[in-house]
Amino acid sequence: MDVDGAPVEAAPRPGQSLRTLLREHGATSVKKGCDAGDCGACAVLLDGEPVHSCLVPAARADGRAVTTAAGLAPDGGLHPVQEAIASGFGFQCGFCTPGMSVTASCLGPDDLPDLDRRLKGSLCRCTGYRPIREAIRESVLGPVRETGAGTPAGAGAPAGVGRSVVPEPARRVVQGREPYTFDETPDGALVLRVLGSPHPHARIRSIDSAAARAVPGVVAVYTHEDAPARRYSTGRHEHRTDDPDDTRMLDDVVRHVGQRVAAVVAETAAAAEQALSRLRVDYELLPAVFDPEEARTAGAPPIHPDRTPDDRVADAARNVVAGMHTGYGGDVDAALASSAVTVSGTWSTGRSIHAQLETHGAVGWLDDEGRLVIRSSTQVPFLTRDELCVLFDLPRERVRVYAPRVGGGFGGKQEIFTEDLVAFAVLRTGRPVAYEFSRADEFWRSAMRHPMRVSVSLGADETGRLTALKLDVLSDTGAYGNHAIGVLFHGCAESVTLYRSPVVRVDAEAVYTNNVPSGAFRGYGLGQVTLGIESALDLLAQRLELDPFELRRLNAVREGDPIRTADGHVEDDLVWGSYGLDQCLDLAQGALARDGEEAPDGWLVGEGMAAAMIATLAPRGHIAHATATLRPDGTVDLATGTAEFGNGTTTVQRQIAASVLGLGLDRIRLSHADTDAVAHDTGAFASAGITVAGKALHAACVALRERIVREAATRSGCAASDCAYTPDGVRTPTGVVALEDLAGPEGIVATGEEHGERRSLAFNVHAVRVAVDPQTGVVRILRNVHAADAGFVMNPAQCRGQIEGGVAQGLGGALYEEVLVEEGVVLNPAFRTYRVPQSADIPDVEIHFADTSDDLGPFGAKSMSESPYNPVAPAIGNAIARALGSRPYRQPFTRERVWRLAQGL
Structure with a gap:
């Protein structure tokens, strides 16, 4: 066969697929996503036709031409669609991108009206598809993007924070040349x-x-x-x-x-x-137990009978890993009984997988x-x-x-x-x-999102001000307790803290079952608990005939309010670094009021919204170290511990250095995610890549500037106060000393660290208009709006992409995604039967940023990786409820469940 223009002699094994044969012969641009023909990560051209190489028997490639993402352009450059994807932020983690670009390379003008169907076999979990669709249209028709191309990462001029800088590996990613874990395996492994x-x-x-x-x-x-x-x-x-x-x-x-x-x-x-x-x-x-309520009932089989509180298992005899039973303000039941208006309900969420x-x-x-x-x-x-x-x-x-x-x-x-x-x-x-x-x-x-049962009771006075909030949560952690404690406490924390209620009661437990394990997932429990609280608030708004946005304005915490935990004490490490919820509510409400897609005849229309709050990093410290080194050639090497998986932190970290040092990105190199590179980094979770690792790197770059100035002062025989740093060198009383002349053979090294001991708060508001077909249960998003309080936005295109990806996962979790488990057996362990949203399922989302600057974040930035997910499902559920006049209580709101709801079943 011929691969990317070069002959390859190979002897396929019986039953071998083309995907594995290609990778064995060095074509690592062909990725493995599913090996079932469902995701498109392994797409190649076979005699010019796109195929999923995992489905093609390797023997059928004999005498034929195979083109991978690395060979789409004959000169080794980029195909027009690859160029558009790279410059248009059409990727995040980038693992799907080589296969996506191969499929897209075959599309022409006649395919654009049916583009979503053409992309049906190509899944992207990160982007929300909008930039991919735009890139394909641009490659066919010319520029169509709203904001134009980003700044190339290698540009010589300083491209600091606040600009949409394209990730440095973009060109390698779209060609499949950027290595992932299994693209470089040692010989004889x-x-x-x-x-x-x-x-x-x-x-x-x-x-x-x-x-x-x-x-x-x-x-x-x-x-x-x-x-x-x-x-x-x-x-x-x-x-x-x-x-x-x-x-x-x-x-x-x-x-x-x-x-x-x-x-x-x-x-x-x-x-x-x-x-x-x-x-x-x-x-x-x-004996096995699969229902978490049954699992904590007397007589249920203990799953980890030998574990004790010393092992961080609260009550092994009841299969309870963790529990919180707390509150403040008095007797919540009495407060509810004396309230002018009360509402209550129980919402449940299913399993979803990353x-x-x-x-x-x-x-x-x-x-x-x-x-x-x-x-x-x-x-x-x-x-x-x-x-x-x-x-x-x-x-x-x-x-x-x-x-x-x-x-x-x-x-x-x-x-x-x-x-x-x-x-x-x-x-x-x-x-x-x-x-x-x-x-x-x-x-x-692996691990799923924790299924939860969330019961909420709210009391309010005649004006809509809350008088009592009662929350009861049951979390199914599955067979093991990884993240059970953190997810339970985090899920109940900011979701309750978001609203001011004089009386609060929280009872929550995470319980072992013999189901597949649960674990950490974007939002970390907030999505599940937010569903219950935001849905209950919508019930309250309906009961009081209040606008749901206005109800949040009445009850949400405001800047300067004490930030209380569920037991009433004020959080010492949480501070008001900035406040943007008011802006988010105004932005989302104004955008939702504008016209959107028209509903088909006979469909019912409803609007819904929800708010969410999240702390900008994990509690009890999140540590990062970083180094910045001036090399003898005048370039700067950066080292951080943060992993890059589409979160975009490595790009923003280089922008931070460019801003502090005034250098072009072509003079800045970054190594990351290596325990040999820096002293420590807690990790890329809790949206900490900017708020912690970014601050550590900022400190290292500031320290490097100071060391450079001191070195120039020493060489010039003057005081450091008489010298001034510039990107070209240090101005001294005797002239300018070039950066290249200051660094010895070992360079000038500076370090920085951040311990994440103080946390701020970020806000998100999602609003939708939906149409529901009562005859089929299909839900169509007519208008899709998200307002985010991200502080100073350091890379607008990347931040927009993070929000779009979070919203897309929220839509998937709201309408489609559910791992079905029966008696502990997963019934749909494949993409073909587990509904990862496709391009056709995800409409564009209109994104608005609050105008805030956070006192704690670098340059005023806040984290914005996971928080967009949290308000999406409750907003959609509230919209469905208002369309049908009947409320869904089980997420996901699948076609069957919505149809049954519409039929009154």
Whole structure:
């Protein structure tokens, strides 16, 4: 076959797909997203026609021409659609982008009216599709973007904060040349595969591995008898004691279908999978419980009976991992009884999965010094390293963890799902080992969004001012408690704190079940609890015949108010760095009032809105270190610990340096997400890439300027106060000393750090107009508006993209996405049956920014990665309720549920 214009001699294995054959011969621009023909990440041209290479038998490529994203332009440059995607911010994590660009390269003017259908087989989890659609139209018709192209990352002029700077790797990303975890695997790497449990709860009596070990190419088989006895949590936080120690690498008790039973390490994937099929496991079945209410009821089978509060498990006998039972202001039931108006309801949310296009995975090896090295698709390389050191009793200096570009995360990669087994196998075999999740593995043994039941009662006086707020939350953490505590407390915190009520009562518990585990997911519990509170507020507005925007204005916290926790005490670390909720309410309300798409005849129309508040970083500290080094050639090397997975932090961090140092981006290089690069970084979660790591880098760059000036003063024999820094050099009384002349062979190095000990608050308001077809239950978004309090917006195009992506995930969670689980078995473990929104499902969202500047953020910026998700589903639910005159209480609001609601069923 011919690949990108070069002949390739290959002998496909029986049954091998074209995707794996291409990657084995160096075509790593062809990505693996699903291996089922559902996502389009592996798209190539076969004799000029776009195909999903995972579905094409490799033997069919014999004598044919294959074109990958790397070869779309014959001169090695960019195809017009790639150029448009790169310059138009048509990617975030970028994992889907090579395949997307291949598919889009075949589209012409006649395809544009039906563009959404043409993109049906290409999924993007990050962008919300708008910039992709615009890029395709531009490549066909010419410029159509509202704001024009961004500033190229390599531009010589300073491109500091406040400008839409294109990410530096944009051209490599669209061609598939930017490496992800499995694009650079060491020679001779062994393949690790895992046998999953077929039972939701069982004790392993024995495992007969003799036949598996006899398979040619099998190097090792590991079971619970080999694994470390130490228990830990897959969830990662700055303080490892934030999560329960309830997980063992390989356990003799399995607690959910799909849990690891044994691991096989082999020379090839085929040998590993054959060995898995030959393992014989004798199970003693144990009673299982799947309903969280039943799980905490007396007599329910305990799932982790040996865990104690010392393990951070509150009440193992009741399967309760964590609970909060608190309030302030007096007897909430009495306050409700004496209120002029009361409303109440119970809302429930289903499971949804991150569905990032790059699955979890890690590659490990021993370096020349015998150090353990792990390259991983992780949001938390430093926390992963630290836990591996605990598990294997290794000093930090003997372990290195780093992340290349990560193909999406959304909180799901704030976990250890592969790195522990890879490290164990490397240390045992002494050879490189790779473990990559399949798409089905993601459903069986990663983590989902916590399903919650949220009951809310509100009391108000005749004017609509709240008199009482009662909240009862039940969270299903599944078989393990990773993130159970943090999600529960965070979900109940800002959602309650957003509103001023004299009497508050919160009762909430996170409960073990024998379902697949839950974990960290964009919004971190706020989306679920916000659904209940914002829906109850809409009920109250209807009861009082008040405008829902006005009801929020009456009751929301205002700048200067004490920021109280659920027990009434004032948060010391939360401060009013800025306040933009009032602007967000005005902006969203004004935008919603304008005309939008017309509803089809016979459809019912309703409007809905919801608000949300979020702290700008995690509580109890989020630490980041950074360095800035002036090199002898006058360039500056930056180092941060933040992982880049579409969050855009690496671009903004370079802009921060450009602003402080006055240099063009072509003189600034950045390394990131490597435990060898800086002292520590808590990780890329809690939207901390700007508010913490960005502040650390800002401090390092300011310190570097000062050191440069001091060095120039020393060389010129004058006081530093007599010198002035400029991008060209330092002005001294005797002349200008060029930057190139100041740095010795080692350069001038400065460091910065931020501990995230003070947090601000950010706000988001979402508003929609929907049309509902009562005959089919279809919900169509006619107008889609989002107002965000992001402080000073450091890269407008990237920030807009983060909001669009969050809103798109919110729409998916509101209308389509649900992992169906029955008796612990996932019924739809594939993209074909789990509805990741396609381009046709996601309308453009009109975004407005509040005009604020935050006292705590760098240059006045706030975080804005996860918060846009939180108000979307309640806004849509409120709009459906007003269209139908009947309220939905179960999310997602699927066609079937909405149809039943419309029929009064």
